[in-house]
Structure formats: C-alpha cells, structure tokens
Amino acid sequence: MIEPAVERAELQARRDVVSFVRRSNRMRPNQRRAWEAYRDRFVLQVPRLDSSTSVHPTASLDLVQSFGRDAELIVEIGPGAGESLIPMAQARPHANLLAFEVYQPAIARLLAQLARNCTDNVRIVEADAVAAMEYLVPARSVDELWLFFPDPWHKARHHKRRLLTPEFAALSASRLKPGGRWRIATDWADYAERMRVVLDSDPCLDNLHPNGWAPRWDGRPITHFEQRGLDAGRQIFDLAYRRVS
Ligand SMILES: C[S@@+](CC[C@H](N)C(=O)[O-])C[C@H]1O[C@@H](n2cnc3c(N)ncnc32)[C@H](O)[C@@H]1O
Structure with missing residues (x-):
C-alpha cells in the first residue's frame, strides 16, 4: 500500500506546466552511439514517477559513490x-x-564531448530540474548553482x-x-527584471551586487545561445x- 504522505508528494510531483517542450528524443546515429557508449x-x-523526465519522490542520489569522491558540489540546470x-x-x-537536462539528444552530445575531453567530474540526470532539485538534492548541500540562458x-x-x-x-x-552562490544569465530583459524581483524578495538570498545586475562573469564561456x-x-x-545563513 502507498503511504498517504508519498501519495500526496506524488500528486504534487505531477506538474502540468513545465519549462520545456516534450520534444521527440529521436537521436542522430552519432548521438545514439555516444549515448550507448x-x-x-x-x-x-533515478526512479521515475510517470514520465522519462520525472523523479519519484522517494528517489535519492549517492553522490560520493556516483563521483567516486566527496567534493565541492556545483549544480547546473539545463x-x-x-x-x-x-x-x-x-x-x-x-x-x-x-x-x-531534459533533452536526450543534447545529453548525448554532451556525453560525446565529456568522453572526448576526458572530463570525469560531471554527472548528468535526465530530469526536470524542478523535480530533481526537490527530490535528488538535499537541503544545504550545493556550493554553487548555475542557470544560464533558461528558455525565455x-x-x-x-x-x-x-x-x-x-x-x-x-x-x-x-x-x-x-x-x-547562485549565478544566472539571460538575454531577455523582461525575464531578467522578473528574476531580480523574485530573487530580491527571497529572504534566503542576498543579491551580491548593489545595483542588482552582476558584471558579466568571465568564468562563463559564450555559448551559441548567448x-x-x-x-x-x-x-x-x-x-x-x-x-544567507
Ligand atoms: C536555451 S537552452 C540553454 C543551454 C545552455 N545553458 C547554454 O547557455 O547554452 C535551455 C536548456 O534548458 C533545458 N531545460 C529547460 N527546462 C528544463 C528543466 N525544467 N529541467 C532541466 N533542463 C531544462 C533545455 O532542454 C535546454 O537544453
């Protein structure tokens, strides 16, 4: 029998409005090869609830085991x-x-690049970040969070x-x-203004820059989206x- 608390959590976890289009995950042959390899x-x-990008409310990650070490944790969304x-x-x-990341062909391209560049300190979960942050990321566990050019x-x-x-x-x-730290970038002025209102009103967050906007972060390479x-x-x-503490 399903525990009532889990059942409630499952209902909350079924989101009708999501920040991505449920596109076809069809991959090109080279993407499919990278995905398989x-x-x-x-x-x-991770265990799923009802779709391939959902996360079951009882899911958890063992990051020490997944990365093979305990280290500073940076999370990137999308x-x-x-x-x-x-x-x-x-x-x-x-x-x-x-x-x-929710889009499998993009993950496949990412996998190919990770392997080609021998980059071993990245792990990916194919999931909606809302569910992933809720169920997979423990409270007070992230050193830095990145959200660059979210769909506008x-x-x-x-x-x-x-x-x-x-x-x-x-x-x-x-x-x-x-x-x-939470670092964000967007090229849509009205979304940026809205982000600032939302984040400035959150009692747990301090804006690091007195005029609101941060200088362009030179640690962030320019992508096609930017x-x-x-x-x-x-x-x-x-x-x-x-x-804030
Ligand atoms: C406009 S692209 C930006 C990609 C990258 N951050 C950059 O700056 O080049 C937005 C990305 O966010 C992903 N995305 C959108 N909603 C998401 C969600 N709820 N959870 C995880 N990824 C999401 C999309 O699939 C897409 O790859």
Whole structure:
C-alpha cells in the first residue's frame, strides 16, 4: 500500500506546466552511439514517477559513490550540450558537477564531448530540474548553482512556463549551503527584471551586487545561445546571489 504522505508528494510531483517542450528524443546515429557508449559512465539513473523526465519522490542520489569522491558540489540546470559546462568543469577539477537536462539528444552530445575531453567530474540526470532539485538534492548541500540562458518563453501567454518562479527560487535557495552562490544569465530583459524581483524578495538570498545586475562573469564561456542573443542586439543580464545563513 502507498503511504498517504508519498501519495500526496506524488500528486504534487505531477506538474502540468513545465519549462520545456516534450520534444521527440529521436537521436542522430552519432548521438545514439555516444549515448550507448557513455551513458553508464556519466548518466545517473533515478526512479521515475510517470514520465522519462520525472523523479519519484522517494528517489535519492549517492553522490560520493556516483563521483567516486566527496567534493565541492556545483549544480547546473539545463546545460544543453554542455558548451559552457565542459570548459567550466575542466577549469574546476576539484569540484563535482551535477547537471539536470531534459533533452536526450543534447545529453548525448554532451556525453560525446565529456568522453572526448576526458572530463570525469560531471554527472548528468535526465530530469526536470524542478523535480530533481526537490527530490535528488538535499537541503544545504550545493556550493554553487548555475542557470544560464533558461528558455525565455517570451510570449506573454507562455510566461507561466518560465522556470524561475518564486517557488523554484525558494526551493533552489534551500538547496544551497549557507554562503553558496547562485549565478544566472539571460538575454531577455523582461525575464531578467522578473528574476531580480523574485530573487530580491527571497529572504534566503542576498543579491551580491548593489545595483542588482552582476558584471558579466568571465568564468562563463559564450555559448551559441548567448551569441544568438548578442547577434540579435539583446543585452545580456547576469545575476549573482548568496544564500544567507
Ligand atoms: C536555451 S537552452 C540553454 C543551454 C545552455 N545553458 C547554454 O547557455 O547554452 C535551455 C536548456 O534548458 C533545458 N531545460 C529547460 N527546462 C528544463 C528543466 N525544467 N529541467 C532541466 N533542463 C531544462 C533545455 O532542454 C535546454 O537544453
């Protein structure tokens, strides 16, 4: 019999509005080969609830076992094919990087690059970051959280799909260690303004920059998404927060 608490959690876990389109996960032959060859090495398996990107509320991760060591934990949400994640992981050999990504062909490309570059401090969970942060990431466990160029959902009728809501901000803040950092970037001005309002109102987060916007973080390589925004004449907004104790 299912425990009532678990049943309640399962109901909450079934999200109707998500921040991604449920696209076909069909892979090109080279992506399929990378997926088959490297999935066991880099992709962590978790129990599911009702879809391939869900996470069962009773799931957990043993990160020491998965990374083979206990180390500083950096979480990236939505790394895509890892264009910035891989160089950033290579620049931080002392850290464990855990990524949540929903799009399997992007993960397959990421796997190929990880293997090609012998980058061994990255693990990926194919999951919706909302469920992953809730069920897989313990409170006060993350040293640094990265959210770079989340899907902007720029049409007003799609704003409800935006990942960064007050609820997601509170959840993410609770997963940071006291003093832990949350770095964000977006090229959509109205999303950036909204993020700032949401994050500035969260009592667990301190904006690290008095005028609100952080200077561009030079630790973040420019990806195609950022370049596309720049080419279209959009401004890039960086935000940086610290979890208060
Ligand atoms: C616009 S792309 C940005 C990719 C990368 N961060 C960059 O800067 O190049 C957004 C990525 O977030 C992923 N994504 C969207 N919603 C997500 C969610 N709820 N959980 C995990 N990944 C998500 C998408 O599949 C996509 O790869």
